[in-house]
Amino acid sequence: MTNLNFLHEPALLQTLQVRFQQDLIYTYSGIVLVSVNPFKSLPYLYDASTLELYRGQQLGQLDPHLFAVAEESYQCLCRTLQSQSIIISGESGAGKTVSAKFVMRYLAISCGTDVKQSSGNVEDQILASNPILEAFGNSKTTRNDNSSRFGKFMQLQLSEKKVISGAVIRTYLLEKSRIVTHASQERNYHIFYQLLEGLDSNKKEAWKLTNCGDYRYTNQGITFFPSKIMTLYTNKGVAHVPDVDDNKDFLSVA
Numbered sequence: 001m002t003n004l005n006f007l008h009e010p011a012l013l014q015t016l017q018v019r020f021q022q023d024l025i026y027t028y029s030g031i032v033l034v035s036v037n038p039f040k041s042l043p044y045l046y047d048a049s050t051l052e053l054y055r056g057q058q059l060g061q062l063d064p065h066l067f068a069v070a071e072e073s074y075q076c077l078c079r080t081l082q083s084q085s086i087i088i089s090g091e092s093g094a095g096k097t098v099s100a101k102f103v104m105r106y107l108a109i110s111c112g113t114d115v116k117q118s119s120g121n122v123e124d125q126i127l128a129s130n131p132i133l134e135a136f137g138n139s140k141t142t143r144n145d146n147s148s149r150f151g152k153f154m155q156l157q158l159s160e161k162k163v164i165s166g167a168v169i170r171t172y173l174l175e176k177s178r179i180v181t182h183a184s185q186e187r188n189y190h191i192f193y194q195l196l197e198g199l200d201s202n203k204k205e206a207w208k209l210t211n212c213g214d215y216r217y218t219n220q221g222i223t224f225f226p227s228k229i230m231t232l233y234t235n236k237g238v239a240h241v242p243d244v245d246d247n248k249d250f251l252s253v254a
């Protein structure tokens with residue numbers, strides 16, 4: 001963006017639009033990475049070979065990418081031995097959650113870990129926390145089928161060897177009112193539907209549970225459980241992020 005002859009709003013917007021039409025969803029504006037949500041799967045953008053490409057590269061050497069920002073923060077940390085922050089902001093549905101997951105995956109896979117725990121590697125544990133957090137803190141809104149209704153502060157801790165030694169995830173400002181009431185086109189938190197639709201009939205009977213339509217918390221929205229969406233919830237634990245969660249190549253690098 002800073003190479004544009006005229007740096008004003010129309011030129012910025014046109015640049016973003018022209019790049020977007022060529023599936024170039026990332027653009028640098030100084031040290032900021034502007035991302036335009038493609039709302040379609042672009043698996044080649046995040047596969048194992050692309051991840052490898054960005055490892056060890058300087059910012060600006062390759063096309064703008066989330067991986068380049070993650071790599072830059074890792075290199076800065078190694079160089080300065082100071083903590084680094086990546087701030088992801090945007091309106092609802094802009095792609096913050098998906099971007100945060102790609103950044104976490106890049107760092108988890110790229111930095112590696114020297115800690116082996118009985119319950120698995122730290123990087124696997126970090127990535128496995130997403131479906132659980134999303135079950136309790138995400139819901140369908142009119143703007144996003146998998147909208148995060150809370151803020152998230154994620155800290156990756158690195159050891160002196162510059163490999164991941166731990167992680168802390170702090171959540172804040174959960175939209176608690178959604179539990180008792182929500183707009184007619186929206187839903188309650190995923191966990192309620194996952195529980196009611198995912199349990200087998202024996203457990204449902206033992207726990208005296210019935211169906212989503214029988215409870216005030218889950219029957220307020222007119223679109224509360226279309227069968228297609230519920231299949232996604234119950235089979236995968238996460239709704240509407242297929243481009244991230246189906247990307248098995250990504251994890252195979254580890």
Ligand SMILES: Nc1ncnc2c1ncn2[C@@H]1O[C@H](COP(=O)(O)OP(=O)(O)OP(=O)(O)O)[C@@H](O)[C@H]1O
Pocket residue numbers: 037038039040041042090091092093094095096097098099144146147148149239240241242243
């Ligand atoms: N890089 C991407 N490639 C393909 N699709 C994407 C990408 N980023 C986001 N999406 C699509 O946009 C949807 C909304 O993205 P996401 O949930 O990350 O938004 P958000 O900014 O976190 O919204 P909210 O603030 O409501 O939580 C995703 O479910 C996914 O379908």
